[in-house]
Amino acid sequence: MKKFFVWLFRLLCWIVMAGYLVAACSSYCKPSVYFFSEALALAYPIALILLFVVIVINVFVNRKLALLATVILFLGFGNLQRSFAFHPLAKVQRTHTDSSALRILTWNVYFFQNDHWLKHDTPNLPRRQMVEAIRKFNPDVLCFQEYLSYSNTNWNVNMNETFAEMGYKYQFFSNDKKFTVANGYSQLGTMILSKLPFIDTLRLPLHNTNTEHLEAVDVAFQQKPVRIFATHLASLGLYTDTEHTGLGSENIYELTYSRKRTVLRKLKTTGVEHEKESAIISRAINTSPNPAVFCADMNAGPCAYAYRVIRGNMQDAYIRRGFGFGQTYDALSPTLRIDVCLVDKRLEVTNCFVEKLHGLSDHFPVITDVQWKNNK
Structure with missing residues (x-):
């Protein structure tokens, strides 16, 4: 039974990695040619989160798989840098008093x-x-x-x-x-x-x-x-199509x-x-x-x-x-x-x-x- 769950876990990891790679191509897929382009674009952030989970878990379970998943993460760098901002220390200025801006x-x-x-x-x-x-x-x-x-x-x-x-x-x-x-x-x-x-x-x-x-x-x-x-x-x-059907929010x-x-x-x-x-x-x-x-x-x-x-x-x-x-x-x-x-x-x-x-x-x-x- 243990072997089955290990196999299932690895299969899910491979599915997540493959799905991430496909979603990472979304911004280069013309919707008029690839009908699934918009769906891939919406799916990419979710695929990114799942891939990150795969990396974190495999750091403790299977480091080779964690390394491979990390490489795959950066293969989708184009979508990564478009969708996630990396400035945790940036100061937010809510009031506007700077006349030079x-x-x-x-x-x-x-x-x-x-x-x-x-x-x-x-x-x-x-x-x-x-x-x-x-x-x-x-x-x-x-x-x-x-x-x-x-x-x-x-x-x-x-x-x-x-x-x-x-x-x-x-x-x-x-x-x-x-x-x-x-x-x-x-x-x-x-x-x-x-x-x-x-x-x-x-x-x-x-x-x-x-x-x-x-x-x-x-x-x-x-x-x-x-x-x-x-x-x-x-x-x-x-x-x-559901706005006036009487369905609740x-x-x-x-x-x-x-x-x-x-x-x-x-x-x-x-x-x-x-x-x-x-x-x-x-x-x-x-x-x-x-x-x-x-x-x-x-x-x-x-x-x-x-x-x-x-x-x-x-x-x-x-x-x-x-x-x-x-x-x-x-x-x-x-x-x-x-x-x-x-x-x-x-x-x-x-x-x-x-x-x-x-x-x-x-x-x-x-x-x-x-x-x-x-x-x-």
């Missing part, structure tokens, strides 16, 4: 949970708490995804005005969706708000089914122009076998959409006349093909200054970092952190400080 906040605000009714406008609302958190971080530029604001209505809070009163007078909307509401209108999409004046603006369609756009603004930071991009890539939408993620096939289909479809979007975004960044900062809800992890293409030669702010997986999506897995801030190498990342504000949006904000490299 430009602070940028990117956040999928999830429509502020649609808490826009004036008659329900109390201090403990998630929307109010989100605004106060932003006020505390005091960014110079805000990049919001799934932003919702109402204008010219007597019943709803106007978020554009709220942020203008906080000093974000310069605002550029992606113009994704606009609806008539009670003689006024609502805006839904990506929004860039800034305390610094805009020199120029840019809006490009991403050609997905949600008619989302890539938008950019040029701002003068210490008398030098910086181009800040913001967007929201196509959503995976794994659970949109406690079982919304329990998938039946028949729904697993739907999930795989959505992974493939979204991956192909991301491939198209990444080509448009990468071209826009590479042709930018000014150093670029790219902020987005990627709806894909850092091991995905789209992330590698978009990042190109840029720095990932969290990888430069963070520690760990840097979870930004408040569901499913603590390894999901799908919100990013990518920074041109002509700028130095001096600070970056994910603020885990549970119960507000389904995403966490990512706050990044950058400065010109010659301003040390």
Whole structure:
């Protein structure tokens, strides 16, 4: 019996090592060619954790196998350095008092949970708490995804005005969706708000089914122009078919076998959409006349093909200054970092952190400080 368990353990170790190697190829697999590309990207952090467990156990059980697993770990170095930040001693600066640094906040605000009714406008609302958190971080530029604001209505809070009163007078909307509401209108999409004046603006369609756009603004930071991009890539939408079924939140993620096939289909479809979007975004960044900062809800992890293409030669702010997986999506897995801030190498990342504000949006904000490299 003992021999059987030893054999089974070794078999599991080999399965984990083989699975890790396959998952490590995810960022090089075009979704239009390899339908499982997005699934591999999501699986890589889990495979990394399992491989690490294999290494630790075999240090005491089978050192040759531990050495082999360690070699395999570094064979996947590309995905490893994209997905896990190694700066445990980096100091997080939550307050913003350094005038030599430009602070940028990117956040999928999830429509502020649609808490826009004036008659329900109390201090403990998630929307109010989100605004106060932003006020505390005091960014110079805000990049919001799934932003919702109402204008010219007597019943709803106007978020554009709220942020203008906080000093974000310069605002550029992606113009994704606009609806008539009670003689006024609502805006839904990506929004860039800034305390610094805009020199120029840019809006490009991403050609997905949600008619989302890539938008950019040029701002003068210490008398030098910086181009800040913001967007929201196509959503995976794994659970949109259960939103109105009456299922409780406690079982919304329990998938039946028949729904697993739907999930795989959505992974493939979204991956192909991301491939198209990444080509448009990468071209826009590479042709930018000014150093670029790219902020987005990627709806894909850092091991995905789209992330590698978009990042190109840029720095990932969290990888430069963070520690760990840097979870930004408040569901499913603590390894999901799908919100990013990518920074041109002509700028130095001096600070970056994910603020885990549970119960507000389904995403966490990512706050990044950058400065010109010659301003040390």
